[in-house]
Amino acid sequence: MSSYTYRRYEYRKPAELDGASERRPVVIVGAGMAGPTLALALAQRGVASVILDEDDTVSLGSRSICQAKHSLEIWDRFGVASRMVEKGITWEQGELYLHDKPVFRFNLQPEPGHKFPAFVNLQQYYVEEYLYERCLAEPLVEMRFRNKVVGITPGGEGVAVDVETPDGRYTLAADWLVACDGVRSTVRHLMDLPYPGEVFHDRFLIADIRLLSELPKERRFWFYPPFHPTNSVLLHRQADNVLRVDFQLGRDADPEEEKKPENIDRRLRQMFGPEARWEHEWTSVYTFTCRMMERFVHDRVIFAGDAAHVVSPFGARGGNAAIADVDNLAWKLAMVLRKTAPVALLDSYCSERRAAAEENILNSTRSTDFITPRFPASRAFRDATLSLARDFPFARAMINSGRLSVPTGQRGSPLDTPDGDADWSRGPAPGCAMLDAPIGREAGSWLIDRLGPGFTVLAFAETDMSLGDLPSGVARVCITGDGLARQRYDGRPGTTYLIRPDRYVAARWRRFDGAAIAAAVRRATGNG
């Protein structure tokens, strides 16, 4: 059924079953997108981890497809992002249809001058495959397939994990356990932690098909099309000429009936015309929920990604938020393990990523309410917006078929130093993600490539200057000249930014001040 070949990753008998009892600094549960990303981010900081996964292959079927710029920038640090961009589909144009007519086209890539595009469409199984390969080549990461977590015993200074394998059970002792095991998190269930939220009742049908002819690289969104007149249809292109067609079915649809191949084919035939030929890759009928845990950190057990929060698929905020979670966590956990930061630094992981999850839930719920209005007046306004859009451009901005997933702000985090200078006209404020820009005279030279694995001071100056004394481990980047970087950072000479290891702005000043930088680093590491 699928054009993707699912290879089996090798199970090896864990050393613990032969009597080993080495305590591990970090055990990661789940080898989806988040788990391996966390392991690689920890490895870059010298921290070893073990990934436990109950399965021995990558994600099955149609799951995350829109890999956002911020995620690509994170994966680029492990050298796997360019491969994803090459394999995936970079898309910019989209077109929205009402009934049988195009209403308007949109461009999601308005700004040049970034190393990575706003989005690449790539099936989750490829993302995981590339991450697995990188993990398997990394000495500080051990991947254990067919290792199913069956028990969690939290303790004050660590956690014991009971694991079931084809060769029997063993117990793994860890300083920290990170649950990246998805929306149905085994760890969360074993710890009997609640997962409060909202259930949405609309059903959607996903049909991933491989079209045997070339297609435009654009996203298409139909409301009330002739081939599905009562609801909406979304079309995405993915690698290998695979298309995801997402039919909104409504609340009362019969999933078994809708899933029948002849019923799917009938819809697709009306959609693509009599000449089209396709093969089915994957079919499912889904509903979704928006949920979030009260706390993401429970003593030595930390939750990330879908295990901690889950949103509707509109806006690509599931997988991308999971990657941002583990990037936020990795540097903090590494510092805590090295004892260069207090354990309390991890409280900021919870507060910052909960704020991000709230923003993602708000955005995806708004998209959901637009796509599936929940009461009659809501539908009346949605339809009014659609019908105004062709002649009144303002209404196009209100059409919410999923907003572009951009890094969420974490304004007001206790780690950030609020602005002291008042004369900022633009530039990322403390709590915002840093912005990439081309730097230097050579093409292909990007700001994100110049940042260190730890904190980085980004200074704007007339001429290249040495930046006095910086706290140990803080990298420096000095930018001269009138480039895009200077514009994006409102970077008149003297302007100095402190960038966190997860590439958020921690502080900024109008003049270079070594003592202020040192204080901001202490504050951003919980040592203030």
Add this chain to the structure above:
Amino acid sequence: MADITTGALRRTLNLARPDDVYNAIVDAHRDLDDEQCRAFDARLILLLANHIGDEDVLCEALAAARQTLEDA
């Protein structure tokens, strides 16, 4: 109702010919059934909201409309 001198929303007359405007709005709904009225009003509200362009005014108007509905 709050003090009429505060807030962003104008509460005193701002139309030269209030009878004409009132009747123009009512007449535009003539012969529409309830569902069509709702569709018409939604379009009208969106057009006017964008034209007004002031979120404070709109929020105050929304609150006032809801409040007077609940008071009625």
